[in-house]
Amino acid sequence: MKIKKLVRSQRLFLVVLSLWVVQKGFNFFEPWVYAFFDESNTNQSLRSSTPRFLLQIVIETLRFLLSFLIVYAIYLYNKFLSNINNSNYFSLDNCKYLAQSGYVLIGYSISIYLFGVVGLKEHVFNVGIVVFIGIILISFSKIFLAAFKQKQENDLTI
Numbered sequence: 037m038k039i040k041k042l043v044r045s046q047r048l049f050l051v052v053l054s055l056w057v058v059q060k061g062f063n064f065f066e067p068w069v070y071a072f073f074d075e076s077n078t079n080q081s082l083r084s085s086t087p088r089f090l091l092q093i094v095i096e097t098l099r100f101l102l103s104f105l106i107v108y109a110i111y112l113y114n115k116f117l118s119n120i121n122n123s124n125y126f127s128l129d130n131c132k133y134l135a136q137s138g139y140v141l142i143g144y145s146i147s148i149y150l151f152g153v154v155g156l157k158e159h160v161f162n163v164g165i166v167v168f169i170g171i172i173l174i175s176f177s178k179i180f181l182a183a184f185k186q187k188q189e190n191d192l193t194i
Contacts, residue, residue, distance in 0.1 A: 061103030
């Protein structure tokens, strides 16, 4: 019964985190969209003061879309939690969900690092922490894979 409460609280946290990530990504993206479409004097100054304005809009658009990689990783982890909630602890699906969410997080970090090379300074999360979480998820997927193989072996023995 305690696992079900823990899974419910983690899933609630994941929903809030997903909404926060999308909102934070939109906060970075919003001024550039207004400056691109609005012809008022306040947004005109952003256009004229930013060198390579269109390139900056493309970078900000990609950064906004990259925030959805984190949401996708959260979705995969949520599927893992759903299996745990259904008492399906050791399965290949759990290994797959954990590994995929770890690889997605590492891909996000690499992308953000590459955008940092071209001038992107702010991002939603610290890149090092996201890589660390991705590596931990991949490690846990290997542990769950070993447990799945052990479970299969024990099932065949009985």
